[in-house]
Amino acid sequence: MTTFDTHVAAPAAASSSGAGALGAFVVGIGSWATTTDHKKIGRLFIGTALVLAAAAAVVGAFLGFERISASGYSILDLDSIEQLNALYRVVLAFGVALPLMLGVAIAIVPLQIGSKAISFGRVALFGFWMWFAGLGVIVYSIAANGGPGGGNAKMVDLFLIGVVVTAAGGLAATVSLVTTVLTSRAPGMDLSRVPMLSWASLTGGVALLLTLPVVIGTTIYLYVDHHYGRLAFGANKGINDWLGWSLTQPQTYVFGAIGVGVVAEIATVAGGRRHPLRAVLLVGAGVLTVAALGGATQVQHSITWTDSSGSDKVKELIPFLIFNGLPLLGALIVLAGSAFALAQGKPRILAPLVPAFLGLGMMLAGMAGHLVGQFGPAGLAGTVFEEGEFNYVVYGTLLIGIGAVAYWGPKLWGRSLPQSAVFGLGTLGFLGTVLASLPLYVAGFADQPAGVVDGFTYGGPQELWNALAAIGHALIALTVILFILTALRAFRSGEAAGDDPWDAQTLEWSVSSPAPADNFASVPVVASAEPLLDLKPAGSEK
Amino acid sequence: MPTSVRRFVAGAAGLSAVALLAGCAKNAPQDTWQPKGPNAQKIDDLQKPVFAIAGIVGLIVFAAVAYAVFRFKDRGQPIPEQTHGKPVLEIGMTILPALLLAGIGVFTFRTIFDLAKTDDTEMVINVTGQQWWWEYDYPVQTDYGITNPIITSGQLVIPTGTKVLLRETSRDVIHSYWIPALNGKRDAVPGRVHYLRLEADKPGIYAGQCTEFCGLSHAVMRMEAVALDKADFAAWVKGQLELADSPAEGTLAKEGESVFLNQCVRCHQVNGLKKADGSPAIAAPEENVWSGAAPNLTHLMTRNTFAGASWDLLTKECRKDVWEAPGGEFGKKYLAGVTEECLNQTDLRRWLRNAPAMKPMYADPTKLGPTDGKYRGMPNLGLSEDDIDKLVAYLATLK
């Protein structure tokens, strides 16, 4: 029995009385708050993440703006900048990259693998609420002078609690997701036949399963230490040291890992054929996440090479390559494999492919940058170069997410986004990402220190770099906001999408749009990696 | 049929017996059908017709039942028609008693308000119930020569032909004041003051009894109302206002006084009694008795009873002499009080020896937890026979 009946008919016509409308609203809220429909949970994640993305980008823009003049503060004061800096990074990692990818996966994966429902639907819902509430706590605590560098000890405590809750939420949702992929596939769909997104969800999910507990454990240690005496971890400043890894590469790759599957999936469909080298894509996604997982060692595997001998250099080189190079390799494999798919058939330019592909490119740029950044002789440690890497990866993930929403939106909402808008926004987002990141790379080479907005001077047009970065953030914010508006309009009153608008290959497109509550009336039997193609009348393959 | 006759007799026994036999018992002191004052008379005037009507109605019903029982007994007659009633008859039988009762109601109404009048009061007396005796105090009323408050207990003394208003209250539980010959009863409720009209036509002693269950010794919580004609009443007032004299030195009574000072004065006040140092002896019953008071003994021997009017201070013969004195002589006999030869020494001594044995009271010192060690009633003082002799001698002087 449930307290709220989810099968209440949606408030059809506007109710005659205000109370009725309010009642319908409350019932509606209630049905969303208690839903175990994975599509709704996924949409909750996606929607919240997009809104947060816009907010975080705005904050990024402000911070960038403060940097333009490297002396004094124009809009914000020192404390606010400290807080906002923390806020921006935490929200982008835990509030945007992680939930956006999780949301897409939760919404789509069960459909893709032919399951009637997500495993542990209530755990998934619990995951959403924990993540949501935790993030609320984080935002509140930082706003109230908490967080790393915060001055209010209680709020620092609260920040840590928020991190624990958020991570626990992510963990719960991930458990649900991974279990679904592992156990609830349609008959005949062995693991080599799972769609790319699902595969990436599995590998990325496993990586999250292994790293999020570390986040939680570390944070609990931090909390205990901070709350009872501040002996071991260096008070609130220790947060950055001990928890910072979860906000930097390669952990950010883990957050974005699912996105790799998105790109591969869309690219294959755009290619219009069964992908001949699926296994390569699978391996690529696997390599990326596995290597990123190595980030859990928490050590910056940079190469110093200052005064070491040749053998010492080799000793440094190998871990460097394993932890920083391999993810790049994985991403490259996926990119290449996807490009190969496009090159294979008669490629169609699907609008969602644009942000997705560009996003993957941005991730690659970030990964590559990271590889460089960890190369000690380049002298980039502690400079804004690292921020550039972060922006590349996270905004790249965001773009992939936008692509994913544009691609699967019709299945979730039943209506299509206008292709041109997606196309344009993808491009705009790409531009924004590049602007937000690339100048920081440059400035990093010029030794502009990370995390501060004043008190640095270096040769070169430092105002320009910082101004460009600020504009980049602003563009991202604009992209996200425009995308949200477009999506809202399109999904409310846009063109009806049809059940299979992309002429796709996977099972989610076999059901009506929007997908019914329990997905499949009867679970289909799968005989290949592209079951939908099997079901379509022969010869319809374009 | 003998069956039906017997049934009739048995059935009618109740009410007819009431009507016939109530008068058979002469002079029950608390008889409710022998009013001796206008208030009780009013009640009597009302209730006798009601009893009569009730009796008549009863007889009609019994006659009808008896007739039906006799007449319609199964003698093999056919099964009667299955009638379900006669509405006219039934409505009639509803209206008839309603009218009858309405008639009674009118008179009842009037009597109720008559008996509740207070604006014709001529004298007020405070009556305070306490487990298990009554205290009376007479507020200052100079019209009657009461220039100082009079306090007494057990016997209420009123002037004849005077509309007295009792103001009743209680110090502990609910009691009820009832002198049947003078008026109906009225509860004395702690925290409230209830009033009751009292008026006696003729001098005499009118018996009463506490009628609200008030605990252990409820059965022996009695009271008497003494009516004196106005002159006698004035004499009584005068006597009551006097302070007690100390007995002459060297007498047994003087020794009794010191016993009294040692033991009794803790609770019992004797106005005028002085301690050895000459200061007035003031009783502090509130420190020893839960309800906070004990009878004032200043004029004990002007009362005919003691211990909450439970026992007589007069010997049987003397009591009879006073109680049955004709109206004209009653006042004198009553005002004579308890003389040496009339004093009921047996009961008084028994009382002094062990009061709780005579009248059940909560006086066991080991069981006074709920009252913080205070008694409810009088404890056993453990007096020696010598002391009792002395005390009796002293008490006999309290006139």
Add this chain to the structure above:
Amino acid sequence: MFTNGSKYFIGVTGFSAVVLVIYVVLVDGAVGGAVALASIMLAVGLLAGLALFNRDGDVEVGDAAAPANAVPVGSSLWPLVTTLGIVAMGVGLITHEIVFLLGLTALVAGFVEWVIQGWSESASSDRRFNNAARGRLIHPLEFPVIATVGAGVIVVSFSRIMLAISKTTGAVLFTIVGALVLAGGVFFAVRPNLKKSVAVGLCVIGAVGVVAGGIAGASVGKRDQLVEANEEDHFAHKECGEEKSKYFDFNSEAKVSMRSNPMATIEFVDGKLQARELGLKKLTDRITVQKSNNISVIFRNKTEGEYRLTLFYGEKEVQEGVVEELHNCTQMIESGEEQLLTFRIDRPSIASEKPYKFYVPGVEDQSIEVVVP
């Protein structure tokens, strides 16, 4: 023989092992990293074993009991409640213990409900039966708790509102709320087939109104009168001389005992104090009351200005050699008001050197003597 999933995990395990070795060999003093890598290796190895053991979770074609075929679980409130519990616990850690405890309660409640809901849904394949089973198990706990919580919220909220607003407003508010409730009741009664959404809406408006009012009331705090009265210990003290307190019991005449025939009525008429005893018409300046008994008198102020009636009833030795006068009094009352005074005198008049008397503070030469026989 190796399924795809297990191959993946075996690969990752192997990879982790290799990296671990490399790491230990090449990186100096990196114990933490080694532990992390070893943990990953173990965990992934475990997953590999699991994947192998259940053949990647692949199911036979036509297996109707396959997880993919499982009916979606019903919607549930408990994840949200559990979350709220956890968050409240966290917040409680840094604020008030009570928040923590409430959170813990919500957590336990949410968890228990969740578990029982989950259990009941798998009790059988008959939904009605499952519902009934759950109901039997949890309703005896649930209903009282929900009712208590609900009633508690309403009571607390309403009490906060009533404490915050003035007495008069309170009465008005009560009237309005009562009327609204009545109107709502009538509305529901007249239209029993009301749409659920309308009913829910009305209830939500009511509930939100009360709770919001309660929160507002709590944040505003108690009305000044109560705060001040509390500070002055007004409820316990009686100022028998000049009134210092700003607030006192205006409605004291509404006491029950007021209706139960007080012994006397004492009036303060045009500066003169006079008593009328129960049952007597004549005015008097001397009343007789019983010793050791609760006596009530009514005091009526018929003189312009605020006055109080005070009783002097003897002295008491509070400690060795220190004697204190005993007083009892009414509140200050305005002209035209009346108030009851209940007192008890334990010692007879002869025990006191000065006579017991009623008087009005600030007014000389006016007193009513109290005689205690």
Add this chain to the structure above:
Amino acid sequence: MAIIEQPAPVGAPALPAAPTPTRTYGALRRPVATTGWKSWVFTVDHKKLGIMYGVVAMFFFIVGGIEALLIRLQLAAPNGKVLSADVYNQMFTMHATTMVFLFVMPMAAAFANYFIPLQIGARDVAFPRINAFGFWTLVGGGIIVNLSWFLGGAADGGWFMYAPNSGPVFSPSHGVDFWALGLQITGIASLTGAINLIVTVLNMRAPGMSLMKMPVFTWLQLVVQFLLLFAIPVITVALFLLSFQRNFGATFFDVSAGADPLLWQHLFWIFGHPEVYVLILPSFGIISEVLPVFSKKPLFGYPFVVFSGAAIGFVGWGVWAHHMFASGLGPVSVAVFSIATMAIAIPTGVKIVNWTMTLWGGKLRFTAAMHFAVGLIVLFTIGGLSGVTHSVAPSDTQQTDTYYIVAHFHYVLFGGAIFGLFAGFYYWWPKMFGKQLNERLGKANFWFMVIGMNLTFGPMHMIGLQGQPRRMYVWTEARAGEGFFNIAFWNMVASIGAFILAFGVLLFLINVFKTTRSKEVAPLDPWDARTLEWMTTSPPKEHNFDAIPTVHHLDEFFHRKYEQDPNTHEMKQVATAEDILREQEANADKHIHMPSPSYWPIVLAGGLPVIALGIIYSIPVAIVGAAIVVLALFGWSLEPSTAPDSDFDPPASGDGTKELAPLG
């Protein structure tokens, strides 16, 4: 078009059929015994419960009777020495309490339980488990109330327990605590019973039985249940306040704390007066069944009897203060309540007229039951008329709290309530046990009781009018008056009468004993009765009726047996009871569902006395009791009202169908 459509295409593999759940979630298996003590202790059968109510009530009747005899022994002569003041006070308190709460009410409940479902053609009451709970609660309450005899003395404040005399200072033993808590527990029994019977009567009548075709006994019991429903909460509140005052230091009745002791009196009598009708109306109902049967006539003025019963129930709420005419209410209240009290005599009088008119023109057979019924008319009339005399408030101020009142209400309650119950015993015994009580002994029983009763209580009128108050552990020669017929004489007569009365009751017990030993089986319809309960076997089967009868008339059974000859207008017998029963058995309902027995009612009821003892002696014990209660509540609610292996077949499925009431 979706490639895989909703809903599933035809031919898709169907899910296997839902397995029928077989588990129950109670902690205990349900009791299954159909014989032996377990079949009684765990039963939910209204008939078995009815009999157990009767047995318990009878036990307490004997206890209360012995108490009465001790009281009469003490008062036979002046300055009685049989009992001490303390024990005497306990004795009269407990005599009243026992007779009111533990005899008459349970005995009326016994008849109600047994015969209401039978009379309305139902198979059981609405909530069978609650029914069982009510019975065991009564037992628990009765034990608690009487346990005080062995634990430091019983309650000693009178059954009216006026404050402040019932407070901890004035009644220091635990007696009042036991009394108050015990009565709260029995109150639960009455309240649950009332709800149960109301629902039963309103919802479970046989088809065709409109309210105005319902037997009068059921009607008046319905009125009683409504009275209980509203009265019990009042006394519960009062008792709750009293318990709090005594056990937790509250001051609800403490004058020094500003309270008014009259509050208790109002609360008590607001309950107490309707309680009088609770006691008497069931007996009115019984003789309203008995008189028509033995007069071979329908009840005269059925609607008048019914409505006057309802009117008594209604007006009964407005007269409580006539118990307080001497309490000092003030003349206005007294006057109003005085008039209201007179008004209640009117519907009561209507009943007497109707009973008499039922006899009128009948074909009267004087069985023992008929004796008691006619006895009731006469004796109750006396009680009623003496009641009228003190509805006159001024008169009442002389009579109240004297023996006149004792006489009055014993005529009402003994001559009325108890005679009615005895009429019920003799009338329904064959139905309940399949054997007939001996009529000769029964008539002897009646005559001893009627003579004993008049000798006991008749003189009390006299004693009272001569001024002897009630509740006195001794009376004194000094105030007995002169002459032979003085108070002393009448006290002696009353005491002798009490023993004659007791002998009459003893004869009944002997009769019961003899009948139980006898092998003689009663005829199916020994009295040529009129109502549905006689349309089944004696004793009835567990499911009461093989086929639920359809009702067309008031007195359905009679009309099935007799028809009026259209020409001669004479009633002719057209069928015997056996014929009717045979026909019913031939057309037995195919599906008969009966509630399943349960352990939980007795466990739940068992927790309450533990709580009571805990409140008196030690709070931890009360917590244990509360734990038992909570446990039992859980067990109860986990247990479906129907055992899974019962023959309960849910009505046609669909979302609209409701399960049986889960509480039941």
